[in-house]
Amino acid sequence: MLLSLRSTRTRDLAGVVLAFGFVLATTLYVRAQTPAQPAPAAAAVTLINVSYDPTRELYRVINEAFAKDWQARAGQRVTIRTSHGGSGRQARSVIDGLDADVVTLALAGDIDAIARESRRLPDNWQSRLPNNASPYTSTIVFLVRKGNPKAIRDWDDLARPGVSVITPNPKTSGGARWNYLAAWAYELARTNGDQAAAKRLVEAIFRNVPVLDTGARGSTTTFVQRGLGDVLIAWENEAYLSLQEFGADKFDIVNPSVSILAEPPVSLVDQVVDRRGTRAVAQAYLEFLYTPAAQAIIARNFYRPVHPQHADQADIARFQPIKLVTIDQVFGGWAKAHADHFADGATFDQIYRPGAATR
Amino acid sequence: MTATALPAGAFQLRKPSALPGFGLTLGFTLTYLSLIVLIPLGVLIWRASGLGFEGIWHVASSPRVLAALQTSFVISFAAAALNAGFGLIVAWVLTRYSFPGRAVLDAIVDLPFALPTAVAGIALAALYAPNGWVGAWLDPLGIKVAYTPLGIFVALVFIGLPFVVRTVQPVLADLDREIEEASATLGANRRQTILRVILPPLLPSVLTGFALAFARAVGEYGSVIFIAGNMPFRSEIAPLLIVVQLEEFNYAGATAIATIMLAISFVALLAINLLQSFSRRRFGHV
Numbered sequence: 001m002l003l004s005l006r007s008t009r010t011r012d013l014a015g016v017v018l019a020f021g022f023v024l025a026t027t028l029y030v031r032a033q034t035p036a037q038p039a040p041a042a043a044a045v046t047l048i049n050v051s052y053d054p055t056r057e058l059y060r061v062i063n064e065a066f067a068k069d070w071q072a073r074a075g076q077r078v079t080i081r082t083s084h085g086g087s088g089r090q091a092r093s094v095i096d097g098l099d100a101d102v103v104t105l106a107l108a109g110d111i112d113a114i115a116r117e118s119r120r121l122p123d124n125w126q127s128r129l130p131n132n133a134s135p136y137t138s139t140i141v142f143l144v145r146k147g148n149p150k151a152i153r154d155w156d157d158l159a160r161p162g163v164s165v166i167t168p169n170p171k172t173s174g175g176a177r178w179n180y181l182a183a184w185a186y187e188l189a190r191t192n193g194d195q196a197a198a199k200r201l202v203e204a205i206f207r208n209v210p211v212l213d214t215g216a217r218g219s220t221t222t223f224v225q226r227g228l229g230d231v232l233i234a235w236e237n238e239a240y241l242s243l244q245e246f247g248a249d250k251f252d253i254v255n256p257s258v259s260i261l262a263e264p265p266v267s268l269v270d271q272v273v274d275r276r277g278t279r280a281v282a283q284a285y286l287e288f289l290y291t292p293a294a295q296a297i298i299a300r301n302f303y304r305p306v307h308p309q310h311a312d313q314a315d316i317a318r319f320q321p322i323k324l325v326t327i328d329q330v331f332g333g334w335a336k337a338h339a340d341h342f343a344d345g346a347t348f349d350q351i352y353r354p355g356a357a358t359r
Numbered sequence: 360m361t362a363t364a365l366p367a368g369a370f371q372l373r374k375p376s377a378l379p380g381f382g383l384t385l386g387f388t389l390t391y392l393s394l395i396v397l398i399p400l401g402v403l404i405w406r407a408s409g410l411g412f413e414g415i416w417h418v419a420s421s422p423r424v425l426a427a428l429q430t431s432f433v434i435s436f437a438a439a440a441l442n443a444g445f446g447l448i449v450a451w452v453l454t455r456y457s458f459p460g461r462a463v464l465d466a467i468v469d470l471p472f473a474l475p476t477a478v479a480g481i482a483l484a485a486l487y488a489p490n491g492w493v494g495a496w497l498d499p500l501g502i503k504v505a506y507t508p509l510g511i512f513v514a515l516v517f518i519g520l521p522f523v524v525r526t527v528q529p530v531l532a533d534l535d536r537e538i539e540e541a542s543a544t545l546g547a548n549r550r551q552t553i554l555r556v557i558l559p560p561l562l563p564s565v566l567t568g569f570a571l572a573f574a575r576a577v578g579e580y581g582s583v584i585f586i587a588g589n590m591p592f593r594s595e596i597a598p599l600l601i602v603v604q605l606e607e608f609n610y611a612g613a614t615a616i617a618t619i620m621l622a623i624s625f626v627a628l629l630a631i632n633l634l635q636s637f638s639r640r641r642f643g644h645v
Contacts, residue, residue, distance in 0.1 A: 344609065
């Protein structure tokens, strides 16, 4: 009796150890399955481009063109996988370990955050490619319902009572930060730098915002498909895409007098390309963005190319002249703009509290 | 609660059982639960603890976080309560009656389980937006569903329904019809039969379903953000605030809110469990 009891106890113990061992072995096995060594240069290679929401259509075309180009130049087959999402969320995925070879995000602040938080690329990343590492720029415009029934011409019209404005949440969307700062820059330009007036205007605009989506695409859906709002503050390329997708008979684009020069930057993620042995092809991919072929694709997809002479002039003619100001000129760079406006308790948190008044 | 069968001071590791394999299965259970549940939750609390108690308190007492927590928990509670009532009726119909298409209807109940939450959110938003099929009817009546707290409620009712139906169904199937017949023979009217004979044994499983639906609703993100409108202080849910904190690369702040949610959920679920074990003892003949 005693003996058998002891032996069952031993068996129990063995069971516990065995089960633990099983789980451990499974974990190790799964780890071993994840490839760690770089692919040999001649074989096909895969690049991961972590991008933001409204570049879906652009990179689909760019990737195809680059794959052809690289095959011709280096004799290597390259597949580029592109991941899209809110810019900040994408940056966080890279910080948390998503193996992006290149990042092509909505604002330099997000790539700065990757450099700062994860040390996966050097702090001076933005000086490694021409034009602040931005092969294309864009700006912020308005999309309104056909015929512009609320007669929206400029930023101050968005602050009028009775005008419903759709924009995503600047706390979760890179695009929305451009929207917010563009409105601010407009009022500064109009009032010769009156910060208090700019704050009042932006506050009035956000008082007219009935829905805060978490990303640019969500806001476009709300405006275009759900029929909410009189005006969508949108990326220029997103506005043109909406016209193309949903018909120019439903919407008009209104160009404000002043807007912001959005420079979506691109960079290698050094730690990843060195580990995966993809530095050469990733570098070529980014440099390809500045070539005449890519610049023409960029203009066709409604981004403003940095070398407009290479693009189809009919594409360039679509872009209306808008006075564009930069973050560096007006807000002292992204780090300062973020701290002043979007950090916890900063200006945006102070002005946007729609439910607080009724509480 | 468990001390009845044990001699004083004895610590019973194993319960005598005819079946072998207790050690193996307990070992597996412990390892598995640790890897899947305890270690992740431990890391969460560990990361939040970097703020210290005061830091967490600071986060918890900010008006915006309080408003979001209130929105999340109050609406989740209301949605789970509605589901408890209507889920019971759905379960009743599906178990007690046979009609053409019952199998299909039964399968449909599980759909909210299987649907990616974002898909559910987009579908609901399309339906209840002022120009949607349902929203277009409600809008002239002055009822706004999408982009208000009511929208959150609709989404949470949607995702919570199967939890109640699926927990109540088997108990209902096991319920002896003879008891109802007996109560009828003894002169009880229909209302008395329902209130005194049918409902009491169902109560524990309804409570379980309620607790599951509530727990799921509190943590729900995908389906809510599309229909909520996400207005601070009005229709902003706590999980969204966590995501906002993460976008700011403020991991400590995010984990602090998460820890607070975890604590509140734990207390709420514990209370429901106690209520459940009470009702099981009180009406415990099933």
